[in-house]
Amino acid sequence: MKFRNPRQLIRPFRIVRSVNAISLEELRSEGIRGIVIDLDNTLIGWKLLEPAPDVADWVRDALDSGFAIAIVSNNVRAWVKSVATRLGIITFVHTALKPLPFGVISAVKQLRVRRKETVVIGDQLFADVLAAKLLGIRAILTEPIVTREHRAMWPIRALERYLLRETTKRTP
Numbered sequence: 001m002k003f004r005n006p007r008q009l010i011r012p013f014r015i016v017r018s019v020n021a022i023s024l025e026e027l028r029s030e031g032i033r034g035i036v037i038d039l040d041n042t043l044i045g046w047k048l049l050e051p052a053p054d055v056a057d058w059v060r061d062a063l064d065s066g067f068a069i070a071i072v073s074n075n076v077r078a079w080v081k082s083v084a085t086r087l088g089i090i091t092f093v094h095t096a097l098k099p100l101p102f103g104v105i106s107a108v109k110q111l112r113v114r115r116k117e118t119v120v121i122g123d124q125l126f127a128d129v130l131a132a133k134l135l136g137i138r139a140i141l142t143e144p145i146v147t148r149e150h151r152a153m154w155p156i157r158a159l160e161r162y163l164l165r166e167t168t169k170r171t172p
């Protein structure tokens with residue numbers, strides 16, 4: 001994949017309000033079979049302990065309808081494992097160090113899907129989207145579940161907004 005403009009490297013395939021706004025039928029029609037998904041602020045709000053019910057329903061629907069799903073998170077094993085278990089997701093990668101692509105590579109291998117049949121879903125341009133695009137995998141950016149975040153994220157979010165300023169938002 002060639003990137004003539006550096007902004008292409010972090011341009012998501014699609015932007016949605018939340019995970020449950022993603023149409024599984026649309027993903028299927030786009031040839032997607034594998035879903036690699038971020039945990040914090042994508043499946044669970046920052047500092048919250050339970051997955052959002054709508055998101056949990058979406059995950060169940062996806063699993064029931066035959067999608068292979070893996071969580072790839074930069075968070076620690078105990079947390080990632082407990083959320084994965086609650087959501088019925090068997091495959092997970094913890095301490096993934098996104099935007100390094102190794103966690104996504106490992107997840108795709110474990111799911112036994114091809115990269116072109118995979119989508120990465122997450123709330124951070126510089127972690128989730130970048131890791132996916134370094135591998136030529138499509139990425140869907142979600143808005144963070146909880147907009148109040150650790151202040152270390154503020155400058156990163158400001159830069160995301162700047163880089164996405166010309167990207168049309170698709171409203172679900």
Ligand SMILES: [Mg+2]
Pocket residue numbers: 038039040041042122123124
């Ligand atoms: Mg996240």
